[in-house]
Amino acid sequence: MSILLKNVHLLDRPEDERSDVKVDGGRIAAICAAGEGAADGWEADEVLDCSSKTLMPGLINCHTHAYMSLMRNYADDVPFETWLFDRITPIEDSLTADDAYWGNLLSIMEMIRTGTTTFVDMQMFPRMAVQACADSGMRALISRGLVGQSRSDEAAKRRLDEAFDEMEYGKTIGALCDFALGPHAIYTCGEDLLSYVSDLAAEKGMRVNIHLAETEHEFRSCIAEHGLTPTAYLEKLGLLDRDILLAHCVYLADEDYALLARPNVHVVTNPASNLKLANGFAPVHRMLKEGLQVAIGTDSAASNNALNLFTEMRLLTMGQKGVTKDALALTAEETLEIATANGARAIGRDDLGRVEEGRTADLVLIDENAPTMRPLYNRKAALAYSASGYEVSDVLIEGEFVYRDGEYTTIDAERVLFETEKIAERYR
Numbered sequence: 001m002s003i004l005l006k007n008v009h010l011l012d013r014p015e016d017e018r019s020d021v022k023v024d025g026g027r028i029a030a031i032c033a034a035g036e037g038a039a040d041g042w043e044a045d046e047v048l049d050c051s052s053k054t055l056m057p058g059l060i061n062c063h064t065h066a067y068m069s070l071m072r073n074y075a076d077d078v079p080f081e082t083w084l085f086d087r088i089t090p091i092e093d094s095l096t097a098d099d100a101y102w103g104n105l106l107s108i109m110e111m112i113r114t115g116t117t118t119f120v121d122m123q124m125f126p127r128m129a130v131q132a133c134a135d136s137g138m139r140a141l142i143s144r145g146l147v148g149q150s151r152s153d154e155a156a157k158r159r160l161d162e163a164f165d166e167m168e169y170g171k172t173i174g175a176l177c178d179f180a181l182g183p184h185a186i187y188t189c190g191e192d193l194l195s196y197v198s199d200l201a202a203e204k205g206m207r208v209n210i211h212l213a214e215t216e217h218e219f220r221s222c223i224a225e226h227g228l229t230p231t232a233y234l235e236k237l238g239l240l241d242r243d244i245l246l247a248h249c250v251y252l253a254d255e256d257y258a259l260l261a262r263p264n265v266h267v268v269t270n271p272a273s274n275l276k277l278a279n280g281f282a283p284v285h286r287m288l289k290e291g292l293q294v295a296i297g298t299d300s301a302a303s304n305n306a307l308n309l310f311t312e313m314r315l316l317t318m319g320q321k322g323v324t325k326d327a328l329a330l331t332a333e334e335t336l337e338i339a340t341a342n343g344a345r346a347i348g349r350d351d352l353g354r355v356e357e358g359r360t361a362d363l364v365l366i367d368e369n370a371p372t373m374r375p376l377y378n379r380k381a382a383l384a385y386s387a388s389g390y391e392v393s394d395v396l397i398e399g400e401f402v403y404r405d406g407e408y409t410t411i412d413a414e415r416v417l418f419e420t421e422k423i424a425e426r427y428r
């Protein structure tokens, strides 16, 4: 289907300039000054007047656990270790694959509603995540969470086999999903298993998705056990030579920055989750100054407690300014880059993350009549500082509407709410 978005505002054009954007075959086929393309005889199956809309690239949530929206607001105001081991893990262990399917869809609903078009996931039931993506039209990079001591560990082997099965399954149902290897963390995976994952990633050309240096306890324990910081430990195991996403990196030693400043390494900051679990605030300002690549994620709804990248961007930029006492620590423009183009690079999809001719059409329309968007002095500032996500009116993924005029086009929202409430009844 081809779509013509007429008279729309683009973020990288002057505030008063309007453009026409043609979407065809899942791509941004052409962009020109408003009226010129139509005058040249542009035709499309659908023409939308976007006179009161801003068009922006879909946001990319580079770290979450989508099925965990089932545990939203279930375990709050408790310390990290209690939260993870006493409250969350027991529920996780009792979830069925069917439960996970509905949890994934609930998360996808929230992400689409707030302008996210791609998410990076660490899953217990990847098949259900893949199915939920296929059914909703959502894009994702999915990894099966791996735990265990060594490559001969039965549970680790089973989880890896499952991960490879699910990749095949994803291809057969046409989901917009890529796959990564997902060793959970250095404190849940042994040295041998981590080395094995590093070898597998090299052999198969796959990305690695891992939590790193999330807590002070993890940082100190790693030094006590291995004589190395978590970052230096990953370097020793060869993992920093792979295309890798490192969720958190709240605790970095001075010498860690140089180890992380390479084009294949992507730090994914999760400001709300780190604050809520009382783990601190990642030094993103310094990361950027030292040449690290930084993307953003929400982490799960069990620790955030939302999957909303607009509120996450606001927290990130304001937090960096506050912590550094530098109003320029992270500008609105840099913050938007982190949530779009940097995210695209982190997942190896340079075709995403910008509104440019030839790129894949993962696009979000913003309603400029929302009070938070007025007056329209500076759209980037409005999106990074004022917006809450509910200014999103329409969302396209690969050139297809998944949200249109405030309605889901692919998801039966009532059914998802009904099914997730039914699951929650078991845990009340």
Ligand code: NI
Pocket: 063, 064, 065, 211, 247, 299, 300
């Ligand atoms: Ni996480």
